[in-house]
Amino acid sequence: MTLKALGALIAATxxxxxxxxxxxxxxxxxxxxxxxxxxxxxxxxxxxxGYKLCAKELNARGGLxxxxxxxxVYDDQSMPATGVRxxxxxxxxxxxxxVMGPYSSPITEAVVNVTEKYKKVAVSPLAAxxxxxxxxxxxxxxxxxxxxxxxxxxxxxxxxxxxxxxxxTVAILNEDTLFAKAAANGAAEIARxxxxxxxxxxxxxxxxxxxxxxxxxxxxxxxxxxxxxxxxDDAVAITRQMKELNLNxxxxxxxxxxxxxxxxxxxxQNAEYIYGATQWEKALPYPGNKEFNEAYTKEFGRExxxxxxxxxxxxxxxxxAVKRAGTLDADKVRDxxxxxxxxxxxxxxxxxxxxxQIAHKMVMTQWQDGKKxxxxxxxxxxxxxxxxxPAWNQx
Amino acid sequence: xxxxxxxTMVGQVVISGILAGALYAMVALGLALIxxxxxxxxxxxxxLLMLGAYTTYFLYAGLGLNxxxxxxxxxxxxxxxxxxxxxxxxxxxxDAPELSSLLLTFGIxxxxxxxxxxxFTSDLRAVEYLTGSWGLGPFAFSKTRVLAFxxxxxxxxxxxxxxxxxxxxxxxRATSQSREVAMVCGxxxxxxxxxxxxxxxALAAAGGALIAVVVAVQxxxxxxxxxxxxxxxxxxxxxxxxxxxxxxxxLGLVEQIASLFLTSQLSEVVxxxxxxxxxxxxPTGLLGGRQT
Amino acid sequence: xxxAPRAFLTGLAVLAAALALYPIVGTGYGVRAMLQLFMWIAxxxxxxxxxxxxxxxxxxxxxxxGAGAYAGAILIAKAGWPWLPAALAGGAAACxxxxxxxxxxxxxxxxxxxxxxxxxxxxxxxxxxxxxxLTGGGSGLSLPTLHATVxxxxxxALAAAGVTLLTYxxxxxxxxLRLMTIREDEVAxxxxxxxxxxxxxxxxxxxxxxxxxVGALAARDQGYIxxxxxxxxxxxxxxxxxxxxxxxxxxxxxxxxxxxxxxSQEIVWARFPYVHQLLFGAxxxxxxxxxxxxxxxxxxxxxxxxRTL
Numbered sequence: 004m005t006l007k008a009l010g011a012l013i014a015a016t017x018x019x020x021x022x023x024x025x026x027x028x029x030x031x032x033x034x035x036x037x038x039x040x041x042x043x044x045x046x047x048x049x050x051x052x053g054y055k056l057c058a059k060e061l062n063a064r065g066g067l068x069x070x071x072x073x074x075x076v077y078d079d080q081s082m083p084a085t086g087v088r089x090x091x092x093x094x095x096x097x098x099x100x101x102v103m104g105p106y107s108s109p110i111t112e113a114v115v116n117v118t119e120k121y122k123k124v125a126v127s128p129l130a131a132x133x134x135x136x137x138x139x140x141x142x143x144x145x146x147x148x149x150x151x152x153x154x155x156x157x158x159x160x161x162x163x164x165x166x167x168x169x170x171x172t173v174a175i176l177n178e179d180t181l182f183a184k185a186a187a188n189g190a191a192e193i194a195r196x197x198x199x200x201x202x203x204x205x206x207x208x209x210x211x212x213x214x215x216x217x218x219x220x221x222x223x224x225x226x227x228x229x230x231x232x233x234x235x236d237d238a239v240a241i242t243r244q245m246k247e248l249n250l251n252x253x254x255x256x257x258x259x260x261x262x263x264x265x266x267x268x269x270x271x272q273n274a275e276y277i278y279g280a281t282q283w284e285k286a287l288p289y290p291g292n293k294e295f296n297e298a299y300t301k302e303f304g305r306e307x308x309x310x311x312x313x314x315x316x317x318x319x320x321x322x323x324a325v326k327r328a329g330t331l332d333a334d335k336v337r338d339x340x341x342x343x344x345x346x347x348x349x350x351x352x353x354x355x356x357x358x359x360q361i362a363h364k365m366v367m368t369q370w371q372d373g374k375k376x377x378x379x380x381x382x383x384x385x386x387x388x389x390x391x392x393p394a395w396n397q398x
Numbered sequence: 399x400x401x402x403x404x405x406t407m408v409g410q411v412v413i414s415g416i417l418a419g420a421l422y423a424m425v426a427l428g429l430a431l432i433x434x435x436x437x438x439x440x441x442x443x444x445x446l447l448m449l450g451a452y453t454t455y456f457l458y459a460g461l462g463l464n465x466x467x468x469x470x471x472x473x474x475x476x477x478x479x480x481x482x483x484x485x486x487x488x489x490x491x492x493d494a495p496e497l498s499s500l501l502l503t504f505g506i507x508x509x510x511x512x513x514x515x516x517x518f519t520s521d522l523r524a525v526e527y528l529t530g531s532w533g534l535g536p537f538a539f540s541k542t543r544v545l546a547f548x549x550x551x552x553x554x555x556x557x558x559x560x561x562x563x564x565x566x567x568x569x570x571r572a573t574s575q576s577r578e579v580a581m582v583c584g585x586x587x588x589x590x591x592x593x594x595x596x597x598x599x600a601l602a603a604a605g606g607a608l609i610a611v612v613v614a615v616q617x618x619x620x621x622x623x624x625x626x627x628x629x630x631x632x633x634x635x636x637x638x639x640x641x642x643x644x645x646x647x648x649l650g651l652v653e654q655i656a657s658l659f660l661t662s663q664l665s666e667v668v669x670x671x672x673x674x675x676x677x678x679x680x681p682t683g684l685l686g687g688r689q690t
Numbered sequence: 691x692x693x694a695p696r697a698f699l700t701g702l703a704v705l706a707a708a709l710a711l712y713p714i715v716g717t718g719y720g721v722r723a724m725l726q727l728f729m730w731i732a733x734x735x736x737x738x739x740x741x742x743x744x745x746x747x748x749x750x751x752x753x754x755x756g757a758g759a760y761a762g763a764i765l766i767a768k769a770g771w772p773w774l775p776a777a778l779a780g781g782a783a784a785c786x787x788x789x790x791x792x793x794x795x796x797x798x799x800x801x802x803x804x805x806x807x808x809x810x811x812x813x814x815x816x817x818x819x820x821x822x823x824l825t826g827g828g829s830g831l832s833l834p835t836l837h838a839t840v841x842x843x844x845x846x847a848l849a850a851a852g853v854t855l856l857t858y859x860x861x862x863x864x865x866x867l868r869l870m871t872i873r874e875d876e877v878a879x880x881x882x883x884x885x886x887x888x889x890x891x892x893x894x895x896x897x898x899x900x901x902x903x904v905g906a907l908a909a910r911d912q913g914y915i916x917x918x919x920x921x922x923x924x925x926x927x928x929x930x931x932x933x934x935x936x937x938x939x940x941x942x943x944x945x946x947x948x949x950x951x952x953x954s955q956e957i958v959w960a961r962f963p964y965v966h967q968l969l970f971g972a973x974x975x976x977x978x979x980x981x982x983x984x985x986x987x988x989x990x991x992x993x994x995x996x997r998t999l
Contacts, residue, residue, distance in 0.1 A: 010534035037965050042618075078963030083919050087912055088722055095718035109916055114831055116913040121718070122839050130469040134832065140835050179663060179819055179828030203401060205467045206828065208819060209918060210622055212613045215414035216657030216665075226661040236522055236614040243612070247540035248410070256414045269614065357978065395530060430932050439801050490979050497747045500936070506926055509971030516964065527903045625812065630804055638722040665814040670809040678794050 005227035006236040007025050010270050027144040030071035031057075031319075034093030035103045036114065041081025045235075046310045049127055051076060053314025054103065056183050057322070061297065067322055068329070083113035090117040100331050103318060104147075106310070108132040108154070108182045113377070115147050122146060122333045124324075125342065129310060129316050131157075146333055149360040150317040150342050150352065153183050155189025157280040159369030161256035162190060164278075164388060166197035170227035170253060176217055176241070177232035179206035186233040193319075202226050211237065214244045221250060224316055228254045235260040239269050246395040247271060253391035254278065262368055262375065264309060274370045276392040282365055283309040283349050284377055284383055295348035309349075316349030331372025343364050403658060415654035416647055417543040418479070418541055423646025424550040425605035425623055426630035429558060430642045431527060433631065434574040435594045436492045438499040442483070443602050444620030445510040445628055450476050450603025451610040451619065452518060458525045458610075465525045465611050471602035472607040480599025491592060507624070514617035520615040534682020546608040553604050554643065561639060567589030578597045614669045631671050645683070709847060713840045720842050725911065728846035729904045733925075734932035735853035737901035741930070742892050743866065744873035745873035746796065746816035748894075749804040749926060750811030750932050754901035755908075756920040760818055762906025763831050763915055768824075773838065777906040784902025785895050792894040796887065796931040808923070815921035820824050841913045846904060850945075853900040858941045862894070867892055870939070879982060917934030927974070938982030940999055946985060984987065 035054065038047030058072045066072055079086035086105050093099050094117065102118055104111055104127025109129035110216055118125040125137075128150040136149055160272040163171065173194050177187035184206060191201045200222040205217055212298035220243070221229060229252040232243055238260025245255070260266055261279025284304065285296045295315060299307040307315075320334075324343055344362070345352040367379035369388050376386035422553065425447060432440045453472040458461040465473075466494055483506065491498040528545070531538040561567035572580040573590045605623065629649050636643025652672060658667035676683065713721050737751045758780030765771040765779055795806045818825045825831060849917060860866040869877040872886050880886050909915045928951070936947030951973070958969055989995050 029843060040515070040966065044515075058807060078966075081961070082967070083916070086717070088726065091722045092719040096720070107912070108828060109919070113912055113914040116837075117718075119835065134829075142893070144835075148673055176468055180918075181829045184827070184829050205661055208666060208816065209828070211413070211662055212609075212619075213418060213623065213653070214662075214803055215418075216411050216654050218886070219407050219414075219658065220403075220409045223407055224401050238615060239522065239524060239614045240612075244540070247530050247534070247543070248538050249531065265522055267523065269526060271526050273529055275527075343478065411744050415866070423715070433801075437801075439804070472873075487975060487979070494802055495745070495747075497741070497911070497930070497934075498978050498982060500747065500749060500801075500804060501927065501974055504923075505971040505974030505978070508924075508967040509975075512965060512967035512971065516968075529853075581970060625808075628808070632805060645863075663820050666878075667813050670813045673809045674795070674806055674813075677798055677802055681798060681802055 004023065030073040031101065032069055032073050032097070032099045033101045033103055034090070034097060034099035035087035036073045036079040036086045036105045036110075037105040037239070038106045038110065039078035041079075042366045043081040043107050043110075043179045044127075046308075047081070049308050049310040050213050050314035051105050051300070053128070053307070053311040054318055056295075056299055056302055056311075057318035059302070061318075061322060065289070066359065067325055068331070072322075074103075075367055079105060079110060080105070081110070083110050086110040086114045087117055090114045094118075094121045094123060101321070101325075103321065104128055104130055108185075110136065111135055112181070113148075114280075114353055115144060119144050120147055124148070124333050124336050126317050126321040126340070127350070128313040133359070134185070143366075144338055144358070148354055148358040150318075150320060150349070150363070151282045151313050152360060152363045152365045153189070154185035155192065157186040157258045158190035158232070158256060159193050159282060160252065160365060161228065161230055161278050162193045162197055162199065164367070164379055165254055166194075166199060167226045168253075168390065169228040169383050171200060172224070172226040172228035173230055173342045174203035174224055174252075175201060175220045175230045175232065176204070176214075176221065176295070178209055178211075178234055178237055180209055180234075182234040183234065183258070187230075189206075190230050192234070199228070204379045207237075207268075212240055214241050214368070215248065217243055217249055217250050222248055226252055228252055228256070229255045231255075231261075233257050233260045235263060235265075239287060242259045242270055242273060242277065249395060251392070251394045255392055256280065256367065264375075267370055267373060267375075272398060273395070275372070275398065277370050278378070278388075279367060279370075279375070281309050282363070283312045284366055284376060287350070287366065287383060289348050289350050290346050291319055292348040307353065312349045316347040316352070319347050320345055320352050388389075404552075407658060408655070411654040411658045412651065413537055413539065414543070415651035417540065417547045417650070419647035419650025420547045420554070421552040421605055421646070422626055422649050423607060423643045424554045424557075424633070425602055426627040426646055427554060427639060427642045428633045429627040430639055431570070431594050431601075431623075432598045434639070436488075436591055437496075438492060439496060439503065440488075440598070440638050441500060441503040441505040441624055442510060443503075443598070444622065444624035445505040445514070446476055446480065446599045447586070447602040447606040447609075447623050448512045448514060448615075448617060448620035449479065449510065450606025451615045453515065453603065454605075454607040454610045455523045455525055459523070461564055462651050465527050465607065466545060466549065469604055469607045472603040473553075476603030477596040483599075484595035488595060489588070489591060494681035504527070507621070510586055511617050511620070518617065521574065521616060522616050524614050529613050534622075540612075542608075542611045546612065546627055548609055549604070553601065554583035557601065557638070566593065586635045588672045596668070598685060603627060629673050631683075634685060636662075638683055644650075645685045647658075691726075704849075707756075710844075711925045712898070713803075713843055718839065723838055723910075723956060724914075726841065726845045727948060728843075728850040729908055730929065730932060730948040730952050731850040731945050732846070732900045732904045733929040734948045735850070735857055736897045736925075736998055737929045738938055739853075739857060739860065739900075739932045740890075740943045741898035742940070742943075743873060744890055744893050746890065747804045747930075748805040748807050748897070749930075750809070750923075751897070751901060751929060752806035752921055752923070752925040753807070753811040754787065754815050754898040755905040755925065756811075756814060756818070756917075757787050758784045758902030758905030759829070759909040759915050759920045760825055761902070763941065764824060765834055766910060767831055773836070773842070773907070773910040774845065776910070777903050779897045780906025780909075781903035781969050784905070786900040788898035789891070790894050791889050792898075796890045796894060804895055809924070811926070812922055815917050818917045818921075825917075825978045828917060830914055830919075834912045835913065837912070839911060842907050845907055849900060849904050849907065849992075854941065854945060855942075856896065856900075860893075861939075862940055863883040865889070865892070873939075931974055931977055933984075935984055936981070937986030937988075940984070940986045940990070943984050943986045 634645025
C-alpha cells in the first residue's frame with residue numbers, strides 16, 4: 004500500500020516539476036544535475052551561473068530552433084550516486100529534450116552511463132579526465148563531448164617553462180582523487196618526456212590539513228620545481244607550510260587553486276611568484292570574452308572563474324551544434340559536434356572521434372604584484388614570468 | 399619515493415608532531431570532559447571548533463583584532479553556544495544508550511555545518527596574520543604552530559587547574575566519578591553538565607581560533623577534528639583527563655612519522671589501527687580510564 | 691501475526707506482485723528510485739540484525755557495504771564475472787570481513803564498540819585508496835557499461851525481502867530470543883548459559899551479508915565507485931535513523947523507516963537543496979528525542995501489538 008502511494012508520490016513530484024507542457028511551442032528544456040551543495044558546491048555554483056547566462060542571452064536573441072530554452076537543474080550534493088538518479092529522473096520523468104554535463108570528473112564518470120543509455124548528447128564542460136572519453140572499443144561512449152583541456156596537461160606549462168630554463172628535477176604532490184591524480188601523473192609523464200627527472204611523487208588524502216611530513220620529504224629531495232595537483236584549501240595549506248619549512252624551489256606551480264582570486268586574498272604577498280594553471284582567464288583575447296565578463300559580472304555581482312566560462316561555452320557549443328543540425332536529434336547533433344570547429348569566449352573547441360578535446364589551450368598564470376599575469380604559452384602571454392622564486396624569507 | 403630519510407628529517411617531523419599534538423590534546427580534552435561527565439560522545443565537537451574559527455576570522459576581518467587576542471573571545475562565545483546546546487538538546491540524552499547521543503550529536507553536527515554554509519557561504523577564509531618559521535639549527539619551527547602549541551599548553555594547564563584546584567572543578571570530577579554521590583554531596587548536577595559542555599565547547603573554540611591562522615576556514619573544516627579527538631581520547635583513555643595529553647602528543651607523532659616513512663594515506667590507517675589495537679588490548683586507554 | 695495472518699499474507703502477495711510488475715509500467719527514474727529504496731530497506735534491516743537485536747551499536751556498518759561494493763566491482767571489472775555471482779561474492783567478502791573484525795571487536799562494550807567500528811570504516815577507506823593496483827585508488831573504479839537496471843531492481847528487491855524474512859525468522863526463533871537477552875543484560879545471559887560471544891558473532895555475520903550484496907549491486911548499477919562515495923559515515927547514520935524511526939528490534943520497523951525517510955529525502959532534496967542537511971539533522975533529533983522506540987515500538991506498547999511485527 005505504502006509502496007503504491009510512493010509510486011504515486013514520485014509520479015506526482017515529476018508532474019509538479021514538469022509544470023510546463025512540453026508541446027512544440029513550449030521551451031526546450033535542458034536538464035542537468037550540478038553540485039549546488041556538498042564538497043564541490045563552490046565551483047558547481049559558478050558553473051550553474053555559466054549555464055544560466057548562456058540560456059538568458061540565447062533567449063534574448065530569439066532562442067533555439069524558434070523556441071525558448073530553459074534549464075532544469077537539480078542538486079546532486081556532489082555525490083555520483085545522486086547524480087545518476089537525477090539524470091534518470093530528468094530524462095524519464097521530466098522528459099527533458101536535452102541534457103548538459105554535471106560538475107566534476109567523478110560525477111560525470113557515473114552519470115554518463117545514464118546519458119549514453121538514453122542516447123542523449125551530453126556536452127560535459129567540466130569533465131577533464133581522459134579516461135572518461137578514451138575507452139577500449141567495446142566500452143566506447145558515443146554521445147559525450149569534452150570542452151576543457153584534459154587533466155593530464157594542466158601542468159604542462161610549468162614543466163615546459165622549467166625545461167626551457169634547463170631545470171632538471173621536479174617533485175609532484177597531489178590530492179588522491181580522480182582529477183588531481185590524473186593531473187599529477189600527466190605532469191610526471193610530460194616531465195620525463197622533456198628530460199626532467201621526477202624526484203618525488205606522492206598523493207595525500209582529501210581533506211588533509213597537515214603537510215609537514217610530505218614537504219619535509221620534498222625538501223630532502225631538493226627539487227628545482229614543485230608541482231602541486233590541488234583543489235584549493237590544500238593549495239593554501241601547502242603554500243603556507245612550504246614557507247614554514249623553508250622549502251625554496253626555483254619554480255612552484257599549482258593546478259586548481261593557484262589561479263583563483265581568493266588565493267591571493269588569502270595568502271597576500273606569499274602568493275607572489277606562484278604559478279597557477281587555468282583553462283581560461285578574463286584577459287585572454289578570445290572572441291566575446293570581454294562581453295562575457297561584463298555580462299556575467301553584471302548578472303551575478305561577481306567575476307567569473309574558469310568554471311563559469313566553461314559552463315557558458317559548453318552550452319554555446321551545444322546550442323551551435325543544434326542550430327547547425329536543425330534538430331535536437333542526438334545522432335545528428337553528434338555528427339555536427341564531431342566536426343565542429345568553434346571559437347568561444349572560453350577558447351577553441353574541436354574534438355577527435357572520441358569526443359575528446361584537442362583544440363582548447365591551457366594557460367599558466369603567475370602572481371605578480373597582486374595581479375595574475377599570463378606567462379604561458381608565449382602566443383597568449385600578457386607578461387614575462389618572474390624567475391626564479393626568491394627564498395620565502397627574502398621577500 | 400626515492401627519498402632517503404635522514405635523522406634531521408625525523409627530527410623535523412617529530413617537532414611538527416609534538417606541536418600538532420598539543421593542539422590535538424587541548425581539543426580532545428573537551429571531548430574527554432563531555433564523555434567523562436555525561437557519557438555522551440559528542441560528534442558535534444568538530445563543528446563547534448569550526449564556529450570558534452569563524453569567530454576568530456570575523457573578529458580579525460571585521461575589527462582587525464589580533465587572532466591570538468581573540469582566543470578568549472572565541473572561547474567565551476562558544477561556551478555560551480555549548481551551554482545552550484546542552485540545555486536545549488543534549489541534556490535529554492545524558493545517560494541514554496550511546497546510540498542516542500551519537501545520533502543526536504551527529505544531527506547537531508550536520509545542522510551546524512549547514513547553518514554555517516547558509517550564514518557564511520562555503521567560500522574559504524583565512525586569517526593571514528603570521529607566516530614563516532623560526533629556525534634553530536637545521537630545524538624549522540613554524541611560528542603559528544609554536545604559538546598554537548604555547549596557547550594550547552596554556553589553556554590546557556588552566557583547564558587542569560580549574561579541574562584540580564577549584565570547587566567547580568572538584569564538582570565536575572565528582573560528577574564524572576559518581577553522579578549519585580555528587581548529588582548527595584549537594585552538587586547541582588544539571589548545572590555541572592551545562593558548564594562542562596560549555597567548557598568543552600570553549601576548548602574546541604580555542605582549537606578553532608588557533609588553527610584559523612594555520613589552515614583555511616570553511617564550514618566543513620571541523621569534521622576531521624571530531625575523528626582526531628576520538629583517536630586521542632581512546633589512546634589516552636576515555637574519561638581520563640591527563641590521558642588526553644598523552645593521546646594528543648602520541649597521535650601527532652604517529653601521524654607525522656607514519657607520513658614520513660610511509661605515505662599520508664597510510665598514516666591514517668596506522669592511526670586507526672593503533673586505535674583498534676589499543677581498544678582491544680587496553681580498552682581503558684594507555685593510562686587507564688573508567689569502564690562504562 | 692495474530693491479526694488476521696491470512697489477510698496479511700494476501701496483502702504481502704499482492705504487494706509482491708505489484709512490485710514485480712512495476713518495471714513494466716514505471717519510468718527509468720521510478721525503477722531506479724525503487725531500487726534505491728530496496729537498498730535502504732536491506733541496509734536498515736541488516737543494521738537492525740546486529741544493533742537492534744543485540745544492542746551492539748555498529749557505527750561503521752557502511753564498511754560492509756563498501757567492502758561488498760569493491761569486492762563485486764573488482765570481480766566484474768578485473769575478472770570479468772557476471773554481476774549476479776559478483777554480488778554474492780560481495781556478500782561473502784563482507785561476511786569474511788565481519789568474521790575477522792567481529793571476533794576481536796565484539797568483546798568491546800558500549801561506546802567503545804561504536805568507535806572501533808567507526809575506526810574500521812576509516813581504515814577500509816584509506817586502504818582502498820592505497821591499494822590502487824586493485825581498487826584504482828582515489829581515481830575510483832569504472833565498470834564496463836551494462837544496462838541492467840531492471841534485473842538489478844529484482845535482485846535488490848530479493849535482497850530487501852531476504853533481509854526482512856531473515857529478521858522475522860530470527861526474531862521468532864530461540865536464537866533471536868537469546869540475542870535479545872544479550873541486549874537486555876549480557877551478564878545475565880552469560881549466567882544463563884548462553885554462549886554470548888558466539889551468538890553475537892553469528893548475528894554480526896548475518897548483518898554483514900546484506901550490505902555486502904547490495905553494495906556490489908549498487909556498484910554495478912552505478913557503474914563507477916570511489917572510496918569517498920562508498921564509505922561515508924552519512925550512509926551508516928541514514929540506515930540507523932531509518933531503523934530507529936520505524937522501530938529497532940522489530941521486523942517491519944526498518945522497512946517502514948526506510949520508506950518514510952527515503953521518500954521524504956527524495957522530495958526534500960529536490961526542493962530545498964540548501965537546507966537539506968539542516969532538515970536531516972532536525973529529523974534525526976526528532977527521532978532520537980521524541981520517539982526513540984520508533985513508530986512500531988510506540989504502537990506495540992500502546993496497542994499491545996505482537997513482538998514479531
